[in-house]
Amino acid sequence: MERKKTVSMLLEVLMSSVNSNNVPPKLGWAVWNSFLTNRLDKPYGFKSLVRACRLCEPDKTTKLLKGVLT
Amino acid sequence: MRPFFSVELVPRDPVWKLLIAARIVEKNGFDGVWVSDHFFNRNCFMVLSALALNTRKIFLGPAVVNPYVTHPTSIAQMTATLWELAPNRVRLAVGAGDALSLKQLGLDREKPVERVGEAVKHVKKALTTPGWLDTYRASDVKVFVGAQGRRMMRMAAEVADGVLVNWSSMDKLLEALKTFGSRGFWKAAYIITSVHDDEAKARKTAVPFAAYLMAGVHEQYLNEFGISVGFRKQVEEVLRSKKWEELYAISSGDWVNYFCVWGKPKKLEGFADELVEAGYDEVVFAGPLGPRYLKALRDISLICRQIRKKWANIG
Numbered sequence: 001m002e003r004k005k006t007v008s009m010l011l012e013v014l015m016s017s018v019n020s021n022n023v024p025p026k027l028g029w030a031v032w033n034s035f036l037t038n039r040l041d042k043p044y045g046f047k048s049l050v051r052a053c054r055l056c057e058p059d060k061t062t063k064l065l066k067g068v069l070t
Numbered sequence: 071m072r073p074f075f076s077v078e079l080v081p082r083d084p085v086w087k088l089l090i091a092a093r094i095v096e097k098n099g100f101d102g103v104w105v106s107d108h109f110f111n112r113n114c115f116m117v118l119s120a121l122a123l124n125t126r127k128i129f130l131g132p133a134v135v136n137p138y139v140t141h142p143t144s145i146a147q148m149t150a151t152l153w154e155l156a157p158n159r160v161r162l163a164v165g166a167g168d169a170l171s172l173k174q175l176g177l178d179r180e181k182p183v184e185r186v187g188e189a190v191k192h193v194k195k196a197l198t199t200p201g202w203l204d205t206y207r208a209s210d211v212k213v214f215v216g217a218q219g220r221r222m223m224r225m226a227a228e229v230a231d232g233v234l235v236n237w238s239s240m241d242k243l244l245e246a247l248k249t250f251g252s253r254g255f256w257k258a259a260y261i262i263t264s265v266h267d268d269e270a271k272a273r274k275t276a277v278p279f280a281a282y283l284m285a286g287v288h289e290q291y292l293n294e295f296g297i298s299v300g301f302r303k304q305v306e307e308v309l310r311s312k313k314w315e316e317l318y319a320i321s322s323g324d325w326v327n328y329f330c331v332w333g334k335p336k337k338l339e340g341f342a343d344e345l346v347e348a349g350y351d352e353v354v355f356a357g358p359l360g361p362r363y364l365k366a367l368r369d370i371s372l373i374c375r376q377i378r379k380k381w382a383n384i385g
Contacts, residue, residue: 011364012363012365015090020083025086028087031086032089035093036093036124
């Protein structure tokens, strides 16, 4: 449940970012594929999503993940 | 008639991200997406092809393609090809294009009303006349005109199937309706939108979009809004150099309100409801939508549902 909530928060960060061009196409397509198959909460999908978010919004992503972990 | 609601997608974002957005738009019950067309972004028809293969119900269309950059025959050819990928789900909007972008390409926006009118006629003929294109006949594609000026709107009413009125000011949108009279052709309000519970954040997100729109409007409308040509030049310069902090510094004042609907969701609900009540068949939510994109989409989707429910009860 917690992972699903984190995924939706990360997805909001990614979709609201104006820096999406920082995400290389291969990584972007990995996020899309995991989104399409509803697997963003699975290890590979989650890792792709976090990497994409870090490239677009490093500070917001770090803050968000810290908030989730603490 | 049931009001139609759609969302604009801007291909400044990568295709994978636009696909995610389109799936969420579809899931949230919107009727369609319009993909904007600027030479410096990704190609709208290529993006639409990807969207066609990854959506099932929503209408798809470029808004707006201009005949200065793309020849009308190419517009028709790409539209027919898109129709093959998404049969009976394609619409098309043709317009004069963004003056600032055309200037960057060294193109003169000469006789815009005539050029767009000719392009619409040409595209419609190519799509409906047997033998013009050796493709499936995409004869159910509705061709719209993207318009701001009165002459353009009058021309649209004569030659097109519908119009996208590119204003976000209620006065201008209501004034536009008078141009069309009671003629039963499709009228869509194309409004730059930014919603958030924190109004200051909503406004800040709206500013660059409002500035682009303001930079492209005819001088006559600047005068009507009380905006000086000198100020427009200043904004144009800031946009060209992409100095966003400078843009925010000069964005106080009312001018943003003429080019964008920003604020809390309740305010947007009132605005969209008034448009439908006044006679618009469709409301297109364009621009940033809000500082939190997915939250804004959900809020707007809720607004649309409320308005639909109200209209279903009236019907």
